[in-house]
Amino acid sequence: MTTHATATTAETITGFITGRFPRAEIDPAKDIFSLGYINSLFAMELVMFIEKTFELTIPNEELSIDNFRTVEAMTALVDRLRPAVTTG
C-alpha cells in the first residue's frame, strides 16, 4: 500500500463527510460522532458509501461503530479489506 493511495482514501472519505456536513472540520483522528450532529444513521450511510466507492464488502464482524468513528479508522478498514492490487 502506497502513501499516496492511503491519502486518497482518507480524502475521499473526508470529502463525503464534509459534503453532507459542510461546517464540519474533520481532523483525521477526530471522533465524528462527538461533533454532536452526526449519529449512527450516518454510520449506515458511511458503510454504503465505502462499499460502493471502494468496491468492497465489509464483513459483518467489522461493522462496529469503532471502525467508523474517525477518518483514520475508516481508512485503515478500507486498507485492510482492499484486495492487494499492484497498480502500475
Added chain:
Amino acid sequence: MAMIGVVGAGVMGVGVAQNLAQGGHEVVLVDRDEAVLAEARTAIARNSRMSRLMGGPALDADTILAAISTAVGVSSLAKADIVIENVTENWDVKRAVHAELDEACSPDTVLVANTSAIPITRIASVGAHPERVVGVHFMNPVPAKPVVELIPGVHTSEQTLERTRELLRSMGKRWVDVKDASGFVSNRVLMLTVNEAAFLVHEGVATAEAVDEVFRGCFGHPMGPLETADLIGVDTILYSVEVLYEAYADSKYRPCPLLKQMTDAGLHGRKTGRGFYTYES
C-alpha cells in the same frame, strides 16, 4: 410459537417484521405486490446487517429472514394470532385494509393498528369486532426504539389489550398508555413542530440545517425536527398533519405548502434518498 401477520411492507412494516423475528415469532409480511415484498426483504437484510452498528444486537440476516415469509393479499392471515397493520397514513387506505382484515381473519385474531394520527375507535368501526382492535404507535426505526404508545379504542377489550401487552414484551418494548384522540400525545405535538419548522424553511427564515442546529444545540435534542421528518418520511408527515387538520377542524394544523410540494416531487426523505437533506443509499 403463534404466527403474527404484518400488513404493509413500507418503512414501518419492515421494522415491525424484523423486530418480531428478533423476538422469536413466525411472521407473515403482506403487501399488495411482489415487487414491494422483494424490496422489503432486501431492506430487512440490510437493516439486520447494520443492527450492531446502530447500537442493537448483532443479527444474522439469514436467520431473521428465515422467520419472515411474504404474501400478496391478506387471505394468508386467516389463522394469525395477531395482525399488525402498517399501511399508508390515509383514511381511505386504512379503511379498505381493515375491512379486508375483518373479513379474512378469525374473530380471535387481535388487530393492531400502527398509526401516527388516525383515531383507533374510527378504525375499529370498520369491522364487526371492534373489541379486538387496538392501537400501537411504533416509532422509527422500530427495532431501535424501546417505547410505544398503546391506545385502546372505546370498545377495545381487556383481553385484546393483555394479548397486545404480551406481544410488546416479547418485542422488548415498553409502552405508555394513552387515550384515543387523533395524534395521541406524540404526534399532536411533533407534527405541529415539524410543520412549523417546514414553514420556517418555506418562508426563508432559516435553512433546514439551521433549524435542526437550534434544536440540537440549544435544546439538547439528539435530532432536529427536519432530520426527523426525513427519517419518518416527508409524505407521512404531510398525511399526519392532514389527518390532524381534518380531525380537529382547527386551522393550527394547516399543512405547510412546502411539505405538499416535496411530497409531490418525491422528496420523501431517507427512503427516497432526498428530503430536507440528501442521503447515500
